[in-house]
Amino acid sequence: MKKGKINITHLLSPHWKALGIAFVAVIGESGTDLLEPWPLKIIFDYVLSSKQMPAWMASLVHSTLGDDKLAVLSFAALVVISIAIVGAISSYTEDYLTTSVGQWVMHDLRRTVYHHIQRLSLAYHDKKRTGDLISRVTSDIDAIQSLISNVLLGMLVQILTLLGMIGVMFYLNWRFTLIALSVAPALFLIVYSFTRRIKQASRAVRKKEGEVISVLQEVLSSIRVVQAFTREDYEQRRFEQESIESVGIALRARNLKAMLPPIVEIVVALGTCLVIWYGTRLVISGQLSAGALLVFFLYLGKMYKPMRQLSKMTDTVSKAVVGFERIREVLETDMLVRNLPGARKAPRFKGEIEFDHVTFGYEEGRTVLQDLNLKIEPGQLAALVGPTGAGKTTVISLIPRFYDPASGHVKIDGEDVRSFKIKSLRQQISFVLQESLLFRAPVWQNIAYGRPEATRDEIVRAARLANAHEFIEKLSEGYDTMVGERGVTLSGGQRQRIAIARAIIRNAPILILDEPSSGLDAASEELVFDALARLMEGKTSIVIAHRLATIRRADVIFVINEGRVVESGTHHELLARGGLYAELYEIQFRKEEMDDLESVSFSARNHN
Ligand code: DGT
Ligand code: MG
Numbered sequence: 001m002k003k004g005k006i007n008i009t010h011l012l013s014p015h016w017k018a019l020g021i022a023f024v025a026v027i028g029e030s031g032t033d034l035l036e037p038w039p040l041k042i043i044f045d046y047v048l049s050s051k052q053m054p055a056w057m058a059s060l061v062h063s064t065l066g067d068d069k070l071a072v073l074s075f076a077a078l079v080v081i082s083i084a085i086v087g088a089i090s091s092y093t094e095d096y097l098t099t100s101v102g103q104w105v106m107h108d109l110r111r112t113v114y115h116h117i118q119r120l121s122l123a124y125h126d127k128k129r130t131g132d133l134i135s136r137v138t139s140d141i142d143a144i145q146s147l148i149s150n151v152l153l154g155m156l157v158q159i160l161t162l163l164g165m166i167g168v169m170f171y172l173n174w175r176f177t178l179i180a181l182s183v184a185p186a187l188f189l190i191v192y193s194f195t196r197r198i199k200q201a202s203r204a205v206r207k208k209e210g211e212v213i214s215v216l217q218e219v220l221s222s223i224r225v226v227q228a229f230t231r232e233d234y235e236q237r238r239f240e241q242e243s244i245e246s247v248g249i250a251l252r253a254r255n256l257k258a259m260l261p262p263i264v265e266i267v268v269a270l271g272t273c274l275v276i277w278y279g280t281r282l283v284i285s286g287q288l289s290a291g292a293l294l295v296f297f298l299y300l301g302k303m304y305k306p307m308r309q310l311s312k313m314t315d316t317v318s319k320a321v322v323g324f325e326r327i328r329e330v331l332e333t334d335m336l337v338r339n340l341p342g343a344r345k346a347p348r349f350k351g352e353i354e355f356d357h358v359t360f361g362y363e364e365g366r367t368v369l370q371d372l373n374l375k376i377e378p379g380q381l382a383a384l385v386g387p388t389g390a391g392k393t394t395v396i397s398l399i400p401r402f403y404d405p406a407s408g409h410v411k412i413d414g415e416d417v418r419s420f421k422i423k424s425l426r427q428q429i430s431f432v433l434q435e436s437l438l439f440r441a442p443v444w445q446n447i448a449y450g451r452p453e454a455t456r457d458e459i460v461r462a463a464r465l466a467n468a469h470e471f472i473e474k475l476s477e478g479y480d481t482m483v484g485e486r487g488v489t490l491s492g493g494q495r496q497r498i499a500i501a502r503a504i505i506r507n508a509p510i511l512i513l514d515e516p517s518s519g520l521d522a523a524s525e526e527l528v529f530d531a532l533a534r535l536m537e538g539k540t541s542i543v544i545a546h547r548l549a550t551i552r553r554a555d556v557i558f559v560i561n562e563g564r565v566v567e568s569g570t571h572h573e574l575l576a577r578g579g580l581y582a583e584l585y586e587i588q589f590r591k592e593e594m595d596d597l598e599s600v601s602f603s604a605r606n607h608n
Contacts, residue, residue, distance in 0.1 A: 027160070349510060444456070
C-alpha cells in the first residue's frame with residue numbers, strides 16, 4: 001500500500017477471492033432465511049389439506065419418495081433439514097471470511113499507520129497529543145475492522161432478506177401484502193427513532209466509563225502524591241461520584257433498550273391482527289391457501305429483525321467513515337523531515353560540526369535560533385551554556401535533523417546534513433539525554449538498543465566502561481533483570497549509566513549529551529561523570545553543560561542567549577572577558593564550586 005493513498009477498494013482488493021466466496025454465502029443466507037417458512041406451507045397445503053402440488057414438486061416427490069401424503073410429509077421434513085444445513089454453512093462461511101478479511105485489513109492499516117507515525121517529524125509529534133494518535137491506531141482502525149467484519153456483507157444479507165420477503169409476499173397476493181405491510185412504516189419509524197436514542201445513550205455510557213477510568217488512572221499514576229498528601233478520602237469520594245453517575249446513565253440506557261422489544265411486539269401484533277382478520281377471510285373464500293397465510297404470519301414476525309439490524313449498522317458505518325477520515329489525515333500528513341532527492345549514505349564522520357547562519361523556529365513567526373553560528377573541530381568537547389530557554393536543546397536537535405532549519409546550514413564535515421540519508425546520519429550520533437528512558441526489557445537489551453547486533457561480551461564491556469557492570473551484577477538476575485516501564489526500579493544514576501553504556505556500544509563519532517544535573521548524589525555523580533569522560537574519548541562531543549567541572553574541561557564553550565551565540569572560548573578566556581559567561585559564573589557556578597569544595601571536605605571527613 002502506498003503511503004497517503006488509501007481508500008476502501010485499495011484495502012479490500014487483495015481479499016477479493018474471500019469476499020467473492022463470502023458473497024455467495026450471503027445469497028445462501030438470505031435465501032434460506034426466506035425459505036424457512038415454506039416447509040410449513042407444504043404441510044398445511046398438501047398434507048393437511050388436499051391442494052394440488054405444483055407440477056415440479058409433485059414429480060420430484062413422486063419419483064423419489066412415493067405418491068402418498070406421508071411422502072409429502074417426509075419431503076417437507078427433508079426440506080427443513082436441507083434449509084438448516086445450507087443456512088448454517090452459509091452463515092459460518094460468511095462470518096469466518098468477513099472476520100478474517102476484517103482482521104487482515106486491520107493489520108494492514110495498523111502497519112501502514114504505525115510505519116508512518118514513527119517517521120513523522122518531531123515537529124508533528126510535539127503538536128499532536130499522544131492519546132489522539134493512540135486512539136487513531138486503535139479505536140479508529142477497529143471501527144473499520146468492525147465495518148468489514150460485521151456490516152459490509154451483513155447489511156447485504158438484511159437488505160436482501162427484507163426485499164426478498166416483500167417480493168415473495170407480493171407474488172403470493174399483492175393486495176393482501178399491502179394490507180399486511182401497512183404497519184411496516186410505523187414499525188420502521190419506531191425502530192429507527194429508538195435505535196438512535198439508544199445509540200446516544202450508549203455513547204454517554206461509554207464516555208462516562210472513560211471518565212471513571214481516567215480518574216482511576218490519574219490516581220494510580222500519582223499514587224505517591226495522593227498518599228503523601230493523605231488525599232485518599234477525597235479521591236475515594238471523587239471516584240464514587242463518577243461511579244454513581246455512570247450507574248445512572250447506564251440504567252437510563254438500559255431502560256431504553258428494554259422498552260423497544262415490547263413496543264415492537266405490540267405493533268407486530270397489530271399487523272398480525274390485520275393479517276388474521278383479512279387473511280382468514282381470504283382463505284375461507286378460497287382466494288389464498290392456508291399455507292400462504294402461514295408464510296405471511298411468519299414473515300411479518302421476522303421482518304422486524306432485519307430492520308433493527310439495519311438501524312444498528314448505520315452506527316457502525318458512520319463510526320467507520322469517521323475513523324477512515326482520521327486515519328487518512330495521519331497518512332496524508334507529509335513527512336516534513338525526509339530524505340531529499342539525491343541524498344546519499346553518509347560516510348564515516350570525522351566529526352566536524354558547523355552551524356552556518358542557522359535560523360529556526362518551532363512555530364511560524366517565532367524564531368528560537370537567530371542567525372546562529374558555531375564551529376566544533378573533530379574530537380573536541382564543546383559545551384553549550386546559557387540561561388534557561390536560550391535554545392540549547394534546540395541547537396542539538398538540529399544536528400540529527402529532528403527538525404530542519406528555516407534558513408542556513410547545519411554541516412557535518414563541511415556538508416549539509418540534509419545531503420545525507422537520515423538513517424545513515426542518525427546512526428553516527430549517540431545521545432545521552434537528561435531523562436534516560438529505559439524500555440520495558442532486560443538490562444542487556446536496553447544497552448543493546450544502541451546497536452542490536454552487539455554480542456554479550458560487547459554489552460558487558462560497555463557496561464564496565466559505563467561503571468554500570470558492578471550494580472547490574474548485583475541485580476536479582478544480573479543482565480537479565482527486567483527494568484520497569486520507565487526504569488522505576490533503578491535509581492537516576494543507575495539509569496544514566498545504562499544510557500551511557502547504550503551510547504558507548506553504539507560507538508558513534510558524534511556524541512550529544514544533555515548533561516544530567518539533578519537527582520544524583522555526589523557518589524553516583526562521580527561514577528556517571530567518570531563514565532562520561534571515557535565515553536567522550538576520541539569523539540566530537542557536544543554537551544549542554546550544567547556542571548562547572550564539565551564546562552572547565554571543555555575545549556570550547558559556546559554561550560547561548562536568546563537564540564544566538566553571544567560568546568565563545570575557553571573557561572579562562574570567557575571569565576577574563578567579563579561578559580555574560582562571567583555573570584552566569586558568578587550567580588550559578590561560583591556557589592557550586594563552594595559546595596563542591598564543601599562536599600569534598602565533608603566526604604573526606606566521613607572517610608576518616
Ligand atoms: P533549558 O533546557 O531550560 O536550559 O532551555 P534551552 O536552552 O534548552 O531552551 P530550548 O531550546 O528548549 O527552548 C528554546 C525556546 O524554544 C523556548 O522559548 C521554548 C521553545 N521551545 C522549545 N521546545 C519547543 C517545542 O517543542 N515546541 C515549541 N513550539 N517551542 C519550543
Ligand atoms: Mg534544554
